[in-house]
Amino acid sequence: MEIASADLGAVIGHEAAKRRFLDALAAGHLHHGWMLRGPRGIGKSRLALQFAAALLSATPNPNLDVDEDDPVGRLIAAGSHPDLRVIRVPTDDKGKQKTEIPVDSVRELSEFFSLRPAMGGWRVAIIDAADELNRFGANAILKTLEEPPSRAILFLISHGERMLPPTLRSRCRLLPCAPLSEAETVRVLELAQMPRARAEDAAAAFPGRPGRALTVQGPEADAAIEAVRTALRQLDRIDASALRSALTTSSRSDAAMAAAMETLRVSLHKRAAREFDPVAAGDWASVALDAARIEAEGRDLNQDKGQTVAAVLARVARMAGG
Numbered sequence: 001m002e003i004a005s006a007d008l009g010a011v012i013g014h015e016a017a018k019r020r021f022l023d024a025l026a027a028g029h030l031h032h033g034w035m036l037r038g039p040r041g042i043g044k045s046r047l048a049l050q051f052a053a054a055l056l057s058a059t060p061n062p063n064l065d066v067d068e069d070d071p072v073g074r075l076i077a078a079g080s081h082p083d084l085r086v087i088r089v090p091t092d093d094k095g096k097q098k099t100e101i102p103v104d105s106v107r108e109l110s111e112f113f114s115l116r117p118a119m120g121g122w123r124v125a126i127i128d129a130a131d132e133l134n135r136f137g138a139n140a141i142l143k144t145l146e147e148p149p150s151r152a153i154l155f156l157i158s159h160g161e162r163m164l165p166p167t168l169r170s171r172c173r174l175l176p177c178a179p180l181s182e183a184e185t186v187r188v189l190e191l192a193q194m195p196r197a198r199a200e201d202a203a204a205a206f207p208g209r210p211g212r213a214l215t216v217q218g219p220e221a222d223a224a225i226e227a228v229r230t231a232l233r234q235l236d237r238i239d240a241s242a243l244r245s246a247l248t249t250s251s252r253s254d255a256a257m258a259a260a261m262e263t264l265r266v267s268l269h270k271r272a273a274r275e276f277d278p279v280a281a282g283d284w285a286s287v288a289l290d291a292a293r294i295e296a297e298g299r300d301l302n303q304d305k306g307q308t309v310a311a312v313l314a315r316v317a318r319m320a321g322g
């Protein structure tokens with residue numbers, strides 16, 4: 001699988017996670033399974049690729065920058081490094097992304113890890129993301145973690161959108177990854193050639209998640225953000241026209257849907273932060289978690305985008321109305 005150029009380059013932030021991994025690498029005490037856990041769009045995939053490059057390179061870069069001019073970097077960028085596997089949700093013949101990682105893709109790791117490293121170092125695999133594994137895929141990964149081959153490292157990326165089996169989590173070294181600061185988010189977006197003013201707007205709309213901001217762009221996404229904000233301005237009495245506008249605009253594309261859901265999530269977290277009553281704050285935070293769950297379920301069931309947004313807005317309205 002070819003690696004997008006956006007997944008390479010410098011990783012901004014996540015200093016604690018970098019330090020923890022590099023310390024283990026320097027000490028020669030690497031765990032065979034690592035779980036990078038945090039929200040979507042904060043750079044976990046890029047971080048895992050840089051960890052992989054550090055393992056596969058004869059001269060690891062202490063800054064964890066993947067140099068595409070380096071032989072290892074070129075192979076990683078081309079998706080042709082013989083000792084690296086990146087497993088993601090595939091697309092169908094029409095280019096539409098499927099909802100799960102096929103279990104056969106995961107089972108192939110057993111054969112991959114059974115081979116000796118082709119270039120004399122490590123065998124590395126990245127599951128991006130564990131949230132897209134079904135029960136059979138999770139069991140196949142668990143078997144690999146229970147009987148780890150030598151000189152093999154497995155990185156699992158977790159967005160925290162689904163409850164993973166406790167046995168899977170317990171066999172990995174956890175690397176918590178938090179959303180970036182506003183300044184870090186703007187810096188990442190500028191490195192991706194986004195103009196400063198646009199980067200600042202995107203950092204406000206997608207706080208701490210530059211990857212989300214980069215994938216959710218365009219006039220349809222902008223319209224969905226504005227429509228949802230309008231619908232949320234008076235939570236206790238969302239009028240019918242504002243609701244129709246929010247549902248219509250969020251249904252136009254995947255980008256519009258993602259923008260609508262992100263706007264809802266951010267608004268709910270801000271509402272929770274404004275509450276002086278800790279019980280009320282917890283209730284609003286719970287609604288934000290419900291929104292993430294409803295979005296994940298809608299994706300799994302291939303539900304109509306408008307229905308997914310409507311379900312979240314209905315949950316918000318119930319909370320606002322007491």
